[in-house]
Amino acid sequence: MISGLPVLRIAFVMLHTSPLDVPGTKDAGGMNVAVRAQAEALADAGHEVRILTRRADPEVPARVETRANLTVVHLDAGPARLLAKGDHEAVMDDFGRALAAELAEHPADLLHAEHWFSGIAALPVARATGIPLVQSYHSIAAPHESPLGDGERAESPGREAGEQRLAREADLLLAVSEAERRTIERRLGGDPERIAVVPLGVDTERFHPCETAECAEQRDWIERGGRPEVIVVGRLHPLKGFDLAVAAISLIAAERRPVLRIVGAPPPDGDDYARALHAAVVDAGMVSTTAFDGALRRTELAERIRQADLMLVPSHTETFGLVALEAAASGVPVIAREVGGLREAVRDGVTGVLLPDGASAEAWADEIEVLLRDRVRLERMGEEARRFALAHGWDRSAEHLLAAYRTLLDRTNCP
Template identity: 35%
Template sequence: MKIAMVSEHASPLATVGGADAGGQNVHVAALSRALGARGHEVTVYTRRETTAQPEEVRFAPGVTVVHVPVGPAETMAKDDLLPWMPDFGRWLARRWHATPPDLAHSHFWMSGLATLAAAQDTAVPTVHTFHALGTVKRRHQGPADTSPRERVGTEKLIARQVDAVIATCADEVAELGRMRAPGVRTRIVPCGVDLDAFTPTGPRMDLGPGPVLLAVGRAVPRKGVETTIRALRHVPDATLVVAGGSPGEPEPARLARIAGMYGVADRVRFLGRVARQDVPALMRAVDVVVSVPWYEPFGIVPLEAMACGVPVVASAVGGHLDTVVPGVTGLLVPPRKPAALGRALRELLADPFRRTAYGVAAAGRARSRYGWGRVADQTVAVYTDVLTSRGRSLGMTGACPGTGAA
């Protein structure tokens, strides 16, 4: 199958951890790689950000990244890219007229806009993954939401016009229902985790004596690290390690001030940005991974911790409601409630047997349900349904999709 993967701002080649480089980059990279490994031909279209970038880069077996030359050849915030999406769509249409894919899978709403424009001109079937919904962001961030005002209306349009929407969790399906998106065209396929890298066994960083808590993610307020810092008052003797962000970014400095205000500065360590290949060793070194964002479209961090056999305390939002099983693989707490988080952490740290049991169950759940191979197979099943409904042949370019969960 020839698959066009459209991800306008989130390149699989980007360094994860920047302002607009996070879970979507990981998702597009890992899904494309898994599809390529199953014999499909994947082309990922992302925007060119420097004149030094070649037009095409071989990313993995069966996967090519194409840098689309639209807009200024410079790094731009994703919220500033909307004016360039018509050009992006026209560029895709020209490309697809010459070499049409069997199907296009767009990621994030602006990619969906460009993909639909190109598909209308080329009759290419379309599948879309939102990764985040504007209604949710607006609800939680209010005036701090920098999304273009057209976002919510455009997302409704995309949901109604694509052949299928792939939602990453049940909470997203419910939100799409409130948006009156056609449920019959919505399928749940979760994000995955690299089960070769994130394992219970392997190197561990030396973080000193415990107990040690870990918060990892982009340095933005909505990730809820402030809640964890405030909760430390209720968790005596625990150290919080914060991974993510750089010294020049405002959020780490703000969090350091808050730690000082609450008298826990001596128990908070800021590591800054950690290379992705070092994250498993970091996770294995801690007692509990804490992930308590205000909202989360899916949440890869808890899944990665689970795959490492580390118990998770997470906020009861978004994809956490699907991945973390309370009392089995970890605990769920209300977002933005430091006292509730502190109580959960204090009880869990006081019970090493319980932590061990959670970690074993978490690793088993991650391995049985969330390997990228399994996610790729579920995604191909959606593609196949779309092509069948369009009366298209499957256009396989290699081996049939596998059934492994790796």
């Protein structure tokens, strides 16, 4: 048992996206990866774990046991179809009622809400039942007039007020980085005494350095003058800054230009940005050296990452930057924007390079070229990145999470 804790009945609340969704599709992203990985680690340690999500498909079973001690529960709230992210505010009350009914039949020792939709839906239930409520934000809305670097826009009217309410009323606020902790304190007014930092982890068995014959072939190709490969991974959303990656690569002379691999799909309301990326690639004359892979399952994603020479993470903001850690585990250096939790996910000059927020596409292009030309430095960074990632497994993340749970349960006098 991790940290010597007794068996806990833990209910993760995940209203607007399912842990069964493929990251990079719909509204699935790093949050889906983190919740499922932590839930699996807790279940493997013997705790009884449920992930409660909204039914978005009439054909999906009400309960899906994904492994021993871990069940995904689909609750009926609103139409049983995919909704645009902002539309989930309208179904929060229905989801709360379904959640209350589920807990009446299958009690929990604590509720862990993921994102503000889940927290606001769960808060009345937690108060009515006396179950402590843990809140994770994953991202925090910024005012509409602020730059993208301050965070994503509120996708529905109640988000800013809802996030602030949760900062006041949830029993425990979890941040995934020191950067997010500061945002919770400064923007939302969260009480520092009720905030705990639980770093994310990475599956270092699935994400590992390239050692296969296929990768040996790739290295031989590079040595013979073939094009190296640069990869970006995430939802095709303006916040991820993939347009900067396209612009930077386009500034590299055509004869030296690396292949750009874009992995991810747009959210339900994000087709315009995806079309703009495709158009930018065409306008830059990069069609033959750019691959749009769409969203990939985790095993395929790991294969793509470890075959790349370099990952770019040009996000305007990240609470942590999980893909940067997945690249590190794969022995692939990262060039990232120096914002938010990316300062903690990338060790500047050691596992990759951090470029100042606001750095031009020219600056990104220069850094990409410098790194790709220096294969010795690139390899050394990859080795350091792997060492860094090995200290950040999901089992360690789960230990931090359980310690935070125990502190909360001790404070609230719960078993």
